[in-house]
Amino acid sequence: MSDPCLMEIESLSTAANLLPPVVPLTKIESPQNVSTSLAISNLNGDTKENLAHLINNYVQSLSHTKMHILGFPVNLDFDYEALGQLLHFHINNAGDPFMGNCFALNSTSFELCVLDWFASLWGIQKNEYWGYVTNGGTEGNLYGILVGREQFPEGILYTSNESHYSVFKIARMYRMQCVKVATSSSGEIDCAHLKASLLAHKDKPAIINLNIGTTMKGAIDDVDLVIQTLEACGFTPDRFYIHCDGALFGMMLPFIEHAPRISFKKPIGSIAISGHKFLGCPIPCGVVITRSKHTNSFSRDIEIIASRDATITGSRNGHAPIFLWYALKKKGLTGVKKEVERCIANANYLYDQLRDAGIGVVKNEYSNIVVFEKPLDDGFARRWSLSSSGNIAHVVVMQHVTIEMLDLFVSEFAQKRFLWMHYGQKEVGVFKLCELG
Numbered sequence: 001m002s003d004p005c006l007m008e009i010e011s012l013s014t015a016a017n018l019l020p021p022v023v024p025l026t027k028i029e030s031p032q033n034v035s036t037s038l039a040i041s042n043l044n045g046d047t048k049e050n051l052a053h054l055i056n057n058y059v060q061s062l063s064h065t066k067m068h069i070l071g072f073p074v075n076l077d078f079d080y081e082a083l084g085q086l087l088h089f090h091i092n093n094a095g096d097p098f099m100g101n102c103f104a105l106n107s108t109s110f111e112l113c114v115l116d117w118f119a120s121l122w123g124i125q126k127n128e129y130w131g132y133v134t135n136g137g138t139e140g141n142l143y144g145i146l147v148g149r150e151q152f153p154e155g156i157l158y159t160s161n162e163s164h165y166s167v168f169k170i171a172r173m174y175r176m177q178c179v180k181v182a183t184s185s186s187g188e189i190d191c192a193h194l195k196a197s198l199l200a201h202k203d204k205p206a207i208i209n210l211n212i213g214t215t216m217k218g219a220i221d222d223v224d225l226v227i228q229t230l231e232a233c234g235f236t237p238d239r240f241y242i243h244c245d246g247a248l249f250g251m252m253l254p255f256i257e258h259a260p261r262i263s264f265k266k267p268i269g270s271i272a273i274s275g276h277k278f279l280g281c282p283i284p285c286g287v288v289i290t291r292s293k294h295t296n297s298f299s300r301d302i303e304i305i306a307s308r309d310a311t312i313t314g315s316r317n318g319h320a321p322i323f324l325w326y327a328l329k330k331k332g333l334t335g336v337k338k339e340v341e342r343c344i345a346n347a348n349y350l351y352d353q354l355r356d357a358g359i360g361v362v363k364n365e366y367s368n369i370v371v372f373e374k375p376l377d378d379g380f381a382r383r384w385s386l387s388s389s390g391n392i393a394h395v396v397v398m399q400h401v402t403i404e405m406l407d408l409f410v411s412e413f414a415q416k417r418f419l420w421m422h423y424g425q426k427e428v429g430v431f432k433l434c435e436l437g
């Protein structure tokens, strides 16, 4: 009589044969060897050849790794070859971009065009806004929340418990009282809980951080409902400040039909995005826009740079605004819209594939983030650079993510899951997700 266990293994290997082959990893130097050769220990400096060899190796490993980046909201599909010559220059935008500075190697003319583009996207007139190109979403949040805090030094910061970790760090840095507001199962701020929290602190102004796309689930806080809630609790516009953390979705939503509108036509104070997320950039960067009336409280004229110090850092990356400008100028509004639509369509495709493979999956409307049960195998999660939280993980379907990558990912996931269920941890099937949106 045949051994049932062996039969199961046989049928498994037959099933495995039907699945696309797992692409073998090309040989990459072990981390120990790499770090030894990278060590800066040669007294007389290294040869040009040796340096070129080390960098080539690194570039190879980057090119390989790029094919499997699924879990992070970064667009890796860009071509800035034409800007390579800029690396021959140090470009520095210290100071207020609207004033320029006395360091002539600056790119503030590019920066202003980028800021104008975002100001128009978010519905604020040229003469009514102020902003700058930041080092990323975190700096944009640091700036926006600082503007709120300067306006209301005694204000309380309210933000949902699914906010990015930078928001809680900022509350600690600024020593602000921070109220964590509950969320719905889809990840949006729970306005009933917000209302109760506001009523419990009616005597203090409210500084609200809203998520225009939470990091894990891509949930969009309802700006209109939050404003209504503030009004219902007796908070008039002179007693609240709203910062919108739109790291990824801030520049996607304006291109999605029927999606909620994030706009300065509403009583919000600032919006921040990460430039390297949807737009794509080889270096981290971002944009923050606020109303010009808010900016004077902590800016100071600085003689040595012949400018106004109004930003979080002193020296500012002068290359980043040129990358952002180049991407926007090349794509145009139509190009950006097409990319947004393709990412959402591919995210819907991934959702269907995972569901059809029997894997617990959910996705918010207007989102390119597909949330699913956390894979039980760390190696698998690392191979696809998945990001996880508790019992969920996600794929962020960005521009470099092709249907081929998604098919390979789903087939590997299904294959691994089958093995976990039969020979590994049995609780895989216990994971339950309610339908969202």
Ligand SMILES: Cc1ncc(COP(=O)(O)O)c(C=O)c1O
Pocket: 073, 135, 136, 137, 138, 139, 141, 163, 164, 166, 211, 213, 214, 215, 245, 246, 247, 248, 274, 284, 285, 286
């Ligand atoms: C919602 C949200 N806010 C802020 C950030 C921080 O952005 P950055 O990494 O550009 O500082 C992220 C990053 O993923 C994010 O998802």
